[in-house]
Amino acid sequence: MQDKSTPEEYDVVIVGRGPVGATLANLLGLCGVRTLVLEREARTYHLPRAVHFDDECMRVFQTIGLADAILPHVILSPGMLFLDAAGRMLLDWSRPQTLTPMGWHLSYRFHQPDLEDVLIGGLARWPHVTLRNRCEVFALDQDEHGVRVRCENLSNGRLSEVRAGYVIGCDGARSLVRRFIGSGMDDLGFHERWLVTDVLLKRARDDLGDYSLQHCDPRRPATYVRGTGTRRRWEITVLPDEDSQDVAQPAKVWELLSRWITPDEAEIERAAVYTFHSVIAQQWRNGRLLLAGDSAHQTPPFLGQGMCAGIRDAANLAWKLASVIRNSAAPDLLDTYQSERLPHVREFIELAIRLGGVINTKAIEAGLAAGEARENAPVKLEVKKPLLGPGLAFGDLPLAGHLAPQFTLTDDSRSDDRTGYSHVLLIEAAAALSSRLALSQAGIKVLTSDDANGLGPWLREHGVIAALVRPDRYVRGSARNEAELDRLLAAIAPPTQIPSAHVPSAA
Numbered sequence: 150m151q152d153k154s155t156p157e158e159y160d161v162v163i164v165g166r167g168p169v170g171a172t173l174a175n176l177l178g179l180c181g182v183r184t185l186v187l188e189r190e191a192r193t194y195h196l197p198r199a200v201h202f203d204d205e206c207m208r209v210f211q212t213i214g215l216a217d218a219i220l221p222h223v224i225l226s227p228g229m230l231f232l233d234a235a236g237r238m239l240l241d242w243s244r245p246q247t248l249t250p251m252g253w254h255l256s257y258r259f260h261q262p263d264l265e266d267v268l269i270g271g272l273a274r275w276p277h278v279t280l281r282n283r284c285e286v287f288a289l290d291q292d293e294h295g296v297r298v299r300c301e302n303l304s305n306g307r308l309s310e311v312r313a314g315y316v317i318g319c320d321g322a323r324s325l326v327r328r329f330i331g332s333g334m335d336d337l338g339f340h341e342r343w344l345v346t347d348v349l350l351k352r353a354r355d356d357l358g359d360y361s362l363q364h365c366d367p368r369r370p371a372t373y374v375r376g377t378g379t380r381r382r383w384e385i386t387v388l389p390d391e392d393s394q395d396v397a398q399p400a401k402v403w404e405l406l407s408r409w410i411t412p413d414e415a416e417i418e419r420a421a422v423y424t425f426h427s428v429i430a431q432q433w434r435n436g437r438l439l440l441a442g443d444s445a446h447q448t449p450p451f452l453g454q455g456m457c458a459g460i461r462d463a464a465n466l467a468w469k470l471a472s473v474i475r476n477s478a479a480p481d482l483l484d485t486y487q488s489e490r491l492p493h494v495r496e497f498i499e500l501a502i503r504l505g506g507v508i509n510t511k512a513i514e515a516g517l518a519a520g521e522a523r524e525n526a527p528v529k530l531e532v533k534k535p536l537l538g539p540g541l542a543f544g545d546l547p548l549a550g551h552l553a554p555q556f557t558l559t560d561d562s563r564s565d566d567r568t569g570y571s572h573v574l575l576i577e578a579a580a581a582l583s584s585r586l587a588l589s590q591a592g593i594k595v596l597t598s599d600d601a602n603g604l605g606p607w608l609r610e611h612g613v614i615a616a617l618v619r620p621d622r623y624v625r626g627s628a629r630n631e632a633e634l635d636r637l638l639a640a641i642a643p644p645t646q647i648p649s650a651h652v653p654s655a656a
């Protein structure tokens with residue numbers, strides 16, 4: 150039965166309330182954007198999927214005021230070791246246990262349902278954000294004014310519709326929104342079946358260690374990841390002649406795990422065969438429809454970056470959407486979302502594929518081929534964060550497209566907590582800034598080298614007197630002198646303005 154009342158209106162409808170959809174909804178909540186999240190499931194999916202996120206994601210969770218609520222649910226990851234079939238270490242991807250320039254640790258492990266519960270709980274802080282579960286979107290029709298979103302209530306079969314300024318598909322690999330956008334997928338060539346099994350330990354097994362392990366055994370490559378609490382994960386290659394269903398049967402799972410653990414020591418929480426894909430949607434936006442997360446890109450898991458990429462999408466997109474919805478930017482600002490994010494995520498996916506190759510072959514040979522290894526010594530792996538693709542960053546200026554650090558302020562608070570999800574100009578205290586009032590009217594905050602420990606040395610290290618940082622913490626442009634500073638500030642006029650946002654504490 151169709152509900153005939155006038156459709157409710159929202160600025161943004163998000164399809165899917167997984168970690169990416171829920172983070173985006175929190176960011177839009179922070180910006181004061183009227184948001185509806187539609188989710189087909191009744192509640193948080195209880196089984197783990199993503200298990201790892203990085204310092205940049207934690208910084209986004211800080212931005213939405215939820216980092217403190219998330220911290221009790223995570224453990225720090227010391228990193229990942231690559232072992233050959235005889236157990237010798239080939240590649241060492243240890244992570245520093247100190248804070249990174251983001252102000253957080255480089256690597257966290259977590260249980261996805263715990264994270265989702267915090268993110269979804271956080272939505273209750275925003276009166277203008279609504280979550281509707283058991284609601285399946287089946288049609289999206291856009292015109293010049295907005296999108297007609299039609300959905301079915303899966304509890305009672307009732308049909309309804311709402312109007313949205315924009316619809317964001319955070320609806321996963323089989324995205325309906327992507328179908329309405331009409332996007333094809335670029336195939337990066339990696340498609341492998343792996344058995345993913347999570348077990349719950351019945352008693353402590355400290356000998357398994359805290360490092361993730363890549364068993365680079367060409368006969369059957371496998372990954373071990375220590376989860377939070379008693380949860381441990383193994384991912385094991387499925388051989389070409391094996392049937393996916395047979396491999397996931399408990400007897401076969403225990404046979405495959407027998408090198409490491411037995412049924413006396415643990416129970417299987419879940420075992421399923423997944424095909425790890427490497428694909429990127431060709432078109433992330435069609436008018437008022439956009440994609441974020443797995444709907445836009447899928448990666449093999451070896452870097453632990455799948456969900457991180459989606460969280461970065463949300464952070465890149467939310468402030469742009471808010472600016473367009475508030476009419477302080479033209480809709481073509483939204484085109485910079487794909488142009489900036491796609492090359493970034495592509496670089497991570499390509500590295501994950503190369504690592505997959507290492508796991509599948511022999512790491513030392515790959516390391517030697519890359520000229521990085523000495524005979525009989527493990528290769529040290531360090532993963533550099535890619536740059537933003539072309540878009541808003543002034544590409545010819547130092548730092549443009551890089552993440553800005555988070556500084557500790559002289560009152561011991563953190564710079565992101567002071568500046569919020571806003572543009573901020575980081576500037577030498579001695580530099581002349583004639584237009585402070587104009588900046589503040591434009592929603593751009595100012596932090597000087599007198600306010601923030603380490604800011605002056607950071608600017609000087611890069612040969613600049615100022616850097617303009619966007620709400621997603623990427624540097625938009627910098628200035629080496631006062632003439633360049635005037636040019637930088639003039640170039641962003643009229644500035645991309647979002648309302649100053651106050652972060653309430655977690656619900």
Ligand SMILES: O=C(O)CCc1cccc(O)c1
Pocket residue numbers: 200201226228229256360361372374384450451452453
């Ligand atoms: O970096 C880590 O500790 C784990 C990253 C990870 C997660 C899941 C699968 C995988 O191959 C790597």
